[in-house]
Amino acid sequence: MNWFERFMKLDRRWIYLFLITVCLLAYYSDFTVxxxxxxxxxxxxxxxxxxxxGEVIFVAIDYDPSSQAELHPMTYAIIEHAxxxxxxxxFTALSQNGPGMADQAIHDIADSMRVEQTYNGxxxxxxxxxxxxxxxxxxxxxxxxxxxxxxGQDFRTPFPADYxxxxxxxxxLMKKLHNYDDISIVVEVSSGNISDAWISYGQGxxxxxxxxxxxxxxxxxxxxxxxxxxxxxxxxxxxGAAQYEDMADNPxxxxxxxxxxxxxxxxxxxxxxxxxxxxFASRKNRKNVQS
Amino acid sequence: xxxxxxxWTSLGAFLTLSVFSFLYKDNPMYKFAEHLFVGVSAGYFVxxxxxxxxxxxxxxxxxxxxxxxxxxDSTKWWYIFxxxxxxxxxxxxxxxxxxxxxxPVAFYxxxxxxxxxxLEMSNRVNxxxxxxxxxxxxxxxMGSGWLxxxxxxxxxxxFVGTVSALIYFYFSKAxxxxxxxxxKLGIWTLMIGFGASFGFTVMxxxxxxxxxxxxxxxxxxxxxxxxxxxxxNPLYQALFWLIILxxxxxxxxxxxxxxxxxxxxxxxxx
Numbered sequence: 260m261n262w263f264e265r266f267m268k269l270d271r272r273w274i275y276l277f278l279i280t281v282c283l284l285a286y287y288s289d290f291t292v293x294x295x296x297x298x299x300x301x302x303x304x305x306x307x308x309x310x311x312x313g314e315v316i317f318v319a320i321d322y323d324p325s326s327q328a329e330l331h332p333m334t335y336a337i338i339e340h341a342x343x344x345x346x347x348x349x350f351t352a353l354s355q356n357g358p359g360m361a362d363q364a365i366h367d368i369a370d371s372m373r374v375e376q377t378y379n380g381x382x383x384x385x386x387x388x389x390x391x392x393x394x395x396x397x398x399x400x401x402x403x404x405x406x407x408x409x410x411g412q413d414f415r416t417p418f419p420a421d422y423x424x425x426x427x428x429x430x431x432l433m434k435k436l437h438n439y440d441d442i443s444i445v446v447e448v449s450s451g452n453i454s455d456a457w458i459s460y461g462q463g464x465x466x467x468x469x470x471x472x473x474x475x476x477x478x479x480x481x482x483x484x485x486x487x488x489x490x491x492x493x494x495x496x497x498x499g500a501a502q503y504e505d506m507a508d509n510p511x512x513x514x515x516x517x518x519x520x521x522x523x524x525x526x527x528x529x530x531x532x533x534x535x536x537x538x539f540a541s542r543k544n545r546k547n548v549q550s
Numbered sequence: 551x552x553x554x555x556x557x558w559t560s561l562g563a564f565l566t567l568s569v570f571s572f573l574y575k576d577n578p579m580y581k582f583a584e585h586l587f588v589g590v591s592a593g594y595f596v597x598x599x600x601x602x603x604x605x606x607x608x609x610x611x612x613x614x615x616x617x618x619x620x621x622x623d624s625t626k627w628w629y630i631f632x633x634x635x636x637x638x639x640x641x642x643x644x645x646x647x648x649x650x651x652x653x654p655v656a657f658y659x660x661x662x663x664x665x666x667x668x669l670e671m672s673n674r675v676n677x678x679x680x681x682x683x684x685x686x687x688x689x690x691x692m693g694s695g696w697l698x699x700x701x702x703x704x705x706x707x708x709f710v711g712t713v714s715a716l717i718y719f720y721f722s723k724a725x726x727x728x729x730x731x732x733x734k735l736g737i738w739t740l741m742i743g744f745g746a747s748f749g750f751t752v753m754x755x756x757x758x759x760x761x762x763x764x765x766x767x768x769x770x771x772x773x774x775x776x777x778x779x780x781x782x783n784p785l786y787q788a789l790f791w792l793i794i795l796x797x798x799x800x801x802x803x804x805x806x807x808x809x810x811x812x813x814x815x816x817x818x819x820x
Contacts, residue, residue: 275573279759286763298699328761329754355595356603399602408665420606446796455674460665463673479747486699486708487681489673496750497757516760523756 263537264544272383278526285522292521299485302492302504303446303470304427307337312345315436316353317445319457320364321403322357326450326474331364332500332513333472334448338368340507341381342393343376347432349414350396353403353453358422361396367541390423391430398422404456413437418465439467444491448472454481458489472499551773552781560789563770565764567797577800608633682712711739 307316318337322330352361369388376383388394397418400406409416412498414436420426427433435441445467447457454471462469468491473481475496484490494503497520500513551559555687565586568579608629615624622630635654641647686702693701717729718736775788776782 272574282759282763286767287700328757356591357600359599382684389659397600400607401599403602403661404666417607417724419610422602424606459669459673463669463677475750475752475757476747478750479743482699483678483681486704487677489677494754497760498753512764516764518755519638519760519763520756521760524752527756 263540266533266537267541274530278523281522282519285519288518290512290518294501294505294517295448296506297499299495300499303337303494303504304340304503306444306468306470306491307340307346307446308344310344311432314443315347315349315432315441316341317349317351317439317442319445319447319449319453320350320352320357320361321354321453322360322448322450323354324360327360328516329397329474329500330448330450330472330497331493332516333362333503334360334364334366335511336500336503336507336509336513337446337448337472338364338519339371339509340503342368342372342388343378349432349436350394351406351410351418352396352399352422353406354451355399357501358399362422362454364466365394365396376509378381383512391421391425391432393432395427395432395436396422397427403453404460407456407460408464411433411438411461427506439465442467444468444470446470446472450474450477458484462489470494484515551776551779552782553783553785556773556786556791559773560793563766564796566766567793570762571797571800574804577797579800608636621819671765673676682708684708715739 295407310316318334318341329348338348349366350361352358354360358517368509372388373385375385378385390396398412399418406417410418414433415427418427421430439445445457445461447454449457449467449471450473453476454473455479457471469489470492471481471484471490472494473496475498478493478495478499481490483492485493494500495515497513501517504514524535565583568583571577572580596755611626611629612621612633613623615621615627620630621627624630635657636666638650638654641650649749682706686705687700688702690700691702693699699703714732714736716736718725718740720733771790773779774786
């Protein structure tokens with residue numbers, strides 16, 4: 260048996276083991292990779308960064324724990340950026356297991372806001388983030404398309420109370436907020452079809468600026484909406500999260516993870532090349548045997 | 551990290567390693583993690599539907615009425631109708647009355663269709679068509695850099711790529727001559743699109759692995775040996791090594807099985 264035929268019959272578990280070993284070596288090695296700042300992520304960062312204090316942004320946390328690896332870093336980077344800029348944030352979680360994700364992110368960021376930090380040369384003092392004043396978490400309701408449409412009339416239609424059971428009218432932040440007209444931007448962080456609903460039933464019907472944070476698998480599929488202007492910015496996968504962290508000068512799990520992406524991609528490319536060489540070599544070998 | 555939080559983190563670590571063990575082969579630890587995930591997800595979903603759906607949006611709105619008046623004295627009495635439609639769905643359990651459940655289904659599909667057709671047509675078809683037929687931006691033909699989406703040439707690429715990809719899927723005419731060339735360009739356009747998706751997909755899958763490595767290292771291992779933590783408990787280390795031991799025992803037993811099978815097959819062939 261030739262070497263390339265052996266490669267073609269290599270047990271896939273050796274590939275898994277090799278890839279995991281490379282990832283572990285890269286993870287425990289001390290090196291950095293530069294982050295290229297792309298326009299589509301920059302558009303979201305610049306928009307949020309230019310908002311005056313007190314403005315309200317809407318963050319839709321529409322993903323489950325299975326996608327938290329890519330999307331949690333985006334959520335964390337955006338929320339902390341918004342809170343440091345003294346913006347108010349309204350959250351929803353229209354994915355079934357999304358409320359847990361949103362609740363965890365809100366509490367973690369509230370904890371980190373208790374520490375003074377300097378980002379991009381600007382010092383931000385420590386402060387307390389209060390529910391109902393600085394943010395409102397509306398929670399989950401089934402049938403996301405109908406919920407997105409109903410929120411265009413009034414947030415109170417699908418959400419008479421927030422996630423913690425407090426009526427919306429008793430929250431100081433929500434007293435002046437009625438629908439998307441009172442929101443500066445909707446940032447949709449999603450791992451599924453809910454993104455389509457935000458484009459069709461949200462942005463298409465009510466015309467608010469829509470930014471998207473998407474899993475890597477979905478990203479290429481949503482670029483046409485960027486081209487058409489329906490979406491003003493896209494953060495794609497861990498790379499998009501790392502770019503946002505880089506722009507916000509707040510390196511987190513995404514920037515740390517991108518160090519591992521580089522050697523992992525090189526391994527994948529290497530195996531693709533070996534697989535192709537093996538395929539063509541064995542095909543040539545078969546032809547030679549037949550002739 | 552407090553003991554309760556550490557126990558949950560250790561359970562997460564055990565489940566993470568259990569799921570990864572499937573990469574070698576199916577095993578009882580993976581089965582446990584899989585069944586636990588499905589069960590917890592289903593249970594969680596039912597509870598969240600009850601609390602975030604029915605309790606707030608139906609019972610909460612009828613709360614100012616009285617049950618003995620069938621909530622007709624409520625200020626929002628019209629919420630009785632969606633409640634009745636919801637109850638009608640339960641007739642699915644009866645062969646005789648299951649036809650009743652078609653009414654709420656028809657009501658829901660009617661609303662969803664009426665809402666979605668104009669919006670989907672407008673936002674996913676028409677606006678995409680307009681974007682494809684944008685006039686070429688000659689003032690910024692080369693844009694600000696390589697693969698700049700705002701560059702004039704990208705409008706030409708989008709138009710030519712879309713038309714040629716549509717030609718590839720037109721099967722009423724033989725793919726020969728100029729038409730065949732356009733179809734070939736179409737398949738190249740599709741392949742470039744699939745390639746971009748594949749690249750992002752690889753990044754996504756590796757991201758999941760990286761996240762689990764970060765979790766096992768930062769959340770689990772470091773807290774297991776964090777002697778500076780005022781809540782540190784020797785139990786942390788014991789639990790850490792116990793979980794590692796479980797997977798080591800499994801790995802050794804599988805290796806011994808492998809050796810036994812190998813010996814058996816070599817004896818058989820001899």
